Amino acid sequence: AQSVTQPDIHITVSEGASLELRCNYSYGATPYLFWYVQSPGQGLQLLLKYFSGDTLVQGIKGFEAEFKRSQSSFNLRKPSVHWSDAAEYFCAVVAGNYGQNFVFGPGTRLSVLP
Amino acid sequence: NAGVTQTPKFQVLKTGQSMTLQCAQDMNHNSMYWYRQDPGMGLRLIYYSASEGTTDKGEVPNGYNVSRLNKREFSLRLESAAPSQTSVYFCASSQEEGQPQHFGDGTRLSIL
Numbered sequence: 591a592q593s594v595t596q597p598d599i600h601i602t603v604s605e606g607a608s609l610e611l612r613c614n615y616s617y618g619a620t621p622y623l624f625w626y627v628q629s630p631g632q633g634l635q636l637l638l639k640y641f642s643g644d645t646l647v648q649g650i651k652g653f654e655a656e657f658k659r660s661q662s663s664f665n666l667r668k669p670s671v672h673w674s675d676a677a678e679y680f681c682a683v684v685a686g687n688y689g690q691n692f693v694f695g696p697g698t699r700l701s702v703l704p
Numbered sequence: 705n706a707g708v709t710q711t712p713k714f715q716v717l718k719t720g721q722s723m724t725l726q727c728a729q730d731m732n733h734n735s736m737y738w739y740r741q742d743p744g745m746g747l748r749l750i751y752y753s754a755s756e757g758t759t760d761k762g763e764v765p766n767g768y769n770v771s772r773l774n775k776r777e778f779s780l781r782l783e784s785a786a787p788s789q790t791s792v793y794f795c796a797s798s799q800e801e802g803q804p805q806h807f808g809d810g811t812r813l814s815i816l
Contacts, residue, residue, distance in 0.1 A: 599744075622803065633708070633794055633807030634747070680746055684802055692802055694746035
């Protein structure tokens with residue numbers, strides 16, 4: 591079965607600094623990969639997804655992620671963080687096209703210092 | 705555009721009580737999902753419905769039942785609430801099966 595790990599529980603960055611959130615997955619074939627953001631008290635919002643093709647994926651809110659098969663990673667990046675980016679970020683993987691095979695990572699909480 | 709609407713937003717129950725969480729989407733999506741979110745565990749799938757008239761168990765279905773009433777609505781029922789079911793519950797929908805895209809704002813459920 592597939593699994594997702596997010597090694598960092600909590601990350602703090604200064605506003606304007608660059609950001610990289612790590613995500614590693616375990617799955618035999620190339621999975622579909624996703625990043626979501628959850629602001630306090632709200633539901634999740636899809637930032638971006640990777641199915642195939644170009645390994646660098648652009649998303650909303652200035653985020654991008656890069657799929658690296660050799661490292662089983664799908665890290666999320668943003669060149670300059672804004673205070674409004676403070677939130678919880680979830681990586682997810684799906685193997686096949688069935689809801690029960692969609693697995694979320696435990697999440698990384700991002701704090702932004704002014 | 706309402707998207708995915710969940711009711712209620714907050715609820716406190718006593719052990720053994722029953723209740724139904726409601727979810728409705730206005731995007732004409734085929735697939736709908738119920739997740740629970742607990743600290744440090746991400747989201748875990750309770751049940752999902754790939755299309756109207758079908759439902760399937762997810763990772764943590766015990767203690768829950770669901771009904772896909774029509775294409776818009778997907779309800780989650782706790783028949784006899786237990787303290788272990790204290791959680792935040794999210795409903796989601798998507799056009800593509802198995803890839804939740806739009807989430808509601810959640811129902812915060814406490815069971816005493």
